[in-house]
Amino acid sequence: MNETPPHFSIKNNYQKYPGKYSDFLTNDILRDICFRITGREEYTVDFIEETNVGKLVLLEYNNAVFYVLVPDLAVNGRNSYFQSFPTSIVKYYNDPCMERSIYFYFLPFKGNNTTNYYKFLYRLMATAGVSFLNTSEYLPFEIHPFTTLEDIVAIRESNRNRNKSNNSTYITKSSDNTVEIFGKTYGANKKETTLLCLALSNILSERAKLYIICEQNLTNLPAPDLAVIDSLNKIEVVQTTTTMERRELELNNSLRSARFIYNLLDKLGPKKCAFCDCDIPQLIQGAHIWPVAKIKRQHQLTLDEKLKYSTNRDNGLWLCENHHKLFDENLIMLNSNGEIQFSSEISGSSLTYLTGSTPKTSLDLEFINENVELYITKRYS
Numbered sequence: 145m146n147e148t149p150p151h152f153s154i155k156n157n158y159q160k161y162p163g164k165y166s167d168f169l170t171n172d173i174l175r176d177i178c179f180r181i182t183g184r185e186e187y188t189v190d191f192i193e194e195t196n197v198g199k200l201v202l203l204e205y206n207n208a209v210f211y212v213l214v215p216d217l218a219v220n221g222r223n224s225y226f227q228s229f230p231t232s233i234v235k236y237y238n239d240p241c242m243e244r245s246i247y248f249y250f251l252p253f254k255g256n257n258t259t260n261y262y263k264f265l266y267r268l269m270a271t272a273g274v275s276f277l278n279t280s281e282y283l284p285f286e287i288h289p290f291t292t293l294e295d296i297v298a299i300r301e302s303n304r305n306r307n308k309s310n311n312s313t314y315i316t317k318s319s320d321n322t323v324e325i326f327g328k329t330y331g332a333n334k335k336e337t338t339l340l341c342l343a344l345s346n347i348l349s350e351r352a353k354l355y356i357i358c359e360q361n362l363t364n365l366p367a368p369d370l371a372v373i374d375s376l377n378k379i380e381v382v383q384t385t386t387t388m389e390r391r392e393l394e395l396n397n398s399l400r401s402a403r404f405i406y407n408l409l410d411k412l413g414p415k416k417c418a419f420c421d422c423d424i425p426q427l428i429q430g431a432h433i434w435p436v437a438k439i440k441r442q443h444q445l446t447l448d449e450k451l452k453y454s455t456n457r458d459n460g461l462w463l464c465e466n467h468h469k470l471f472d473e474n475l476i477m478l479n480s481n482g483e484i485q486f487s488s489e490i491s492g493s494s495l496t497y498l499t500g501s502t503p504k505t506s507l508d509l510e511f512i513n514e515n516v517e518l519y520i521t522k523r524y525s
């Protein structure tokens with residue numbers, strides 16, 4: 145029996161907000177956390193000066209270290225509520241201690257923490273290895289880790305607000321069946337990218353790619369986050385900078401741009417052919433309405449303007465391989481209202497085939513706007 149009682153180190157990040165840690169991390173709460181993890185009720189406690197560790201209570205006992213994520217109740221809004229947790233989880237993954245485990249401890253919550261989005265993030269945390277200590281007292285559901293990529297994608301998608309740009313993280317599959325994660329690195333969502341990668345690393349059987357969409361070449365995921373993702377050896381990180389894209393655009397007449405794919409995922413949702421609704425991601429490509437080769441011939445435009453048009457969300461459609469080819473060859477065309485038309489070259493059995501394999505007669509109205517109409521006009525001018 146170890147005579148040294150469990151010892152808490154509480155990071156002072158909790159002090160940054162009105163209502164210090166001592167107001168809500170009371171002796172009762174610490175005793176409860178201690179008992180649930182170690183089976184002991186007596187403990188000692190220190191408050192530690194340390195920044196950038198998130199909201200974190202460390203408990204040490206018998207050479208083991210227990211990370212306990214405790215939400216900061218002085219923080220309002222779901223993004224600030226969640227943003228500190230991935231930071232703490234990254235610190236946990238980077239901890240060399242072999243005997244470590246990580247927990248989440250609920251406190252009385254202002255507002256509703258049972259929304260689908262909260263549930264999604266709790267499940268991501270569980271998939272990343274977090275155990276929840278007192279769920280039954282605060283939530284009407286249990287928190288189960290995700291077991292498949294498809295689960296994550298489906299739940300993620302059901303939380304999306306279709307009417308506006310979410311600027312968040314997207315998962316899809318490429319034509320060669322590689323799992324691809326597209327993450328932005330600024331704003332509140334960058335921490336979601338990290339959390340998603342940690343969760344995916346625990347369930348993916350094959351290596352995936354994380355495309356980091358950098359803004360103005362200035363942003364990246366935080367170095368500790370990248371180090372952890374790299375160390376798990378499941379996800380290859382691919383940086384996408386505007387410098388790289390400028391070079392690619394100069395060299396090629398097509399543009400394999402992670403930013404373009406990201407923008408289409410952000411606008412159109414998961415891959416689904418605009419002409420036939422095929423949603424097998426391995427068959428779906430990002431097609432330009434105003435083709436890159438044509439944009440490049442606009443000598444009045446600067447390179448950056450050309451890049452902007454080549455990656456614009458309104459200049460793209462999801463098309464399956466067949467329809468992409470037919471669109472590129474102008475065997476299928478769009479009129480300026482987004483109606484789908486067949487070339488007069490096509491007749492007989494080809495026309496029968498095309499009619500049968502192209503059930504849609506128009507682009508979805510929700511995706512058409514003035515810009516889309518402008519790109520269609522430019523395509524055929």
Ligand SMILES: [Zn+2]
Pocket residue numbers: 417418419420421422463464465466467
């Ligand atoms: Zn199609």
